[in-house]
Amino acid sequence: MDSDVCQVYEDEIQSLKEEIKLLAEKYEDSQQESTFFSDEEILMSIKSFQRELWGESEGHESAVDLKAELESLETCLSFLMKLTGIQFTGHSKKTLERTRDKTVRKHRLSGNCRSLSFQLEFQLLEMQNKGNVSAAITDLSITMEPRGNSDLDKFVSSSEKRGSLLTFFRSLSSYAEWYEHRRFTFLHFKEKYPDIVTLPEGLLGDYILLRNPKTSGFELMIVWKIHIDEEGKPTPVLDLLTKVPKPVLGQKMATIENAPTRFRSMLLLVGIEEAIENLVNIFSSER
Structure with missing residues (x-):
């Protein structure tokens, strides 16, 4: 009989522990909900903590070690931002469901990758089975700016279907690098040859005339x-399209018809910028 009573008490204690843990996690989620920190605010907080710690614990080895560790973290953060071009400007999370072996949280992320801004919303399902924890992302929704780019829209749609954040951020970093490179290249030729180069869709378009x-x-x-x-x-993927008046077409039919093929060959031989430069020079000298 005594053993039964002890078991009842133990079960009650365990139930109270789990309830306390759940309430603590809900409180933590409520504190984090709708909280946004920029990279500058994070670094300022780190530096403020450094100053307080060094002022109170100057001369102790632990402070020196912590200073070196914090400086290393700052260096790693700066390196990753420069390497990937990705900066997170906001994050919030909210617990939607929690049981003994399952937790569902809703996350919101915002940031930018070079000149492209993004907002993510997804649910993270965490399952615990015999000490092993697994996680899966569901209901991934992505919003990108600027909008209206067909290539970017397809990329976002496929990323939402795959539901892989690692693949999304890796691809986004590479895409944004090419996107930025194209924008700077168009701007360079527009400024260098203002009488010849025009940008009908601006710097965010995918062609120049x-x-x-x-x-x-x-x-x-x-x-x-x-x-x-x-x-x-x-x-x-680059290509050349031509629009030629009939009088000019009749005079230089072979040259004009072969222009796209020659342009693609130049791309392979000398690269994008040099191929465009050569084309502009040849085009501007034509009468």
Whole structure:
């Protein structure tokens, strides 16, 4: 009989412990909900903590060790941001469901990757079975800016279907690097050849036009797409389209017809910038 009473008390104690743990986690989630910290605020907090610690514990080995560790973390954070171009500006989470072996939390993330901004929302399902913990992401929703880019829209849609954040961020970093490279390249040629190069869709478009002021109606369109395959690998795809008046077409039929093929060959031989530079120089000298 005594053993039965002890077991009842033990069960009650265990139940109270689990309830206390659940309440503590709910309190932690409520404190984190809708809390946003920029990278600058994080670094400022670290430095403020450093100053307080060094002022109170100066001369102790533990403070010196902690200072070195914090400096190392700052260096790693700065390196990762420069390497990937990804900066997180906000995060919040909320517990939706919690049982003994399952926890479901809803996360919101915001940030930017170079000149592209993003917002993520997803549910994280954590399962515990015999001491082993597994996690799975569900209901992934991604919002990217700027919008209206077909390649980017396809990339976002496929990322939502896969539900892999690692693949998304790895692909996003590479995509944003090419996106930024294209933008700077278009800006460079627009500023260098303002009378020849035009940007009908601005710097965020995927093509530029070459217009020869000496020949009315003679245009070349350099199209620069950023294709992303099923594995999330971005690849620049460039091509040349021509718009030529009939009088000019009759005079230089062979040269104009072979222009796209020659442009693609130049891309392989000298790279994107040099191929565009050569094309602009040839185009501007045509009469």
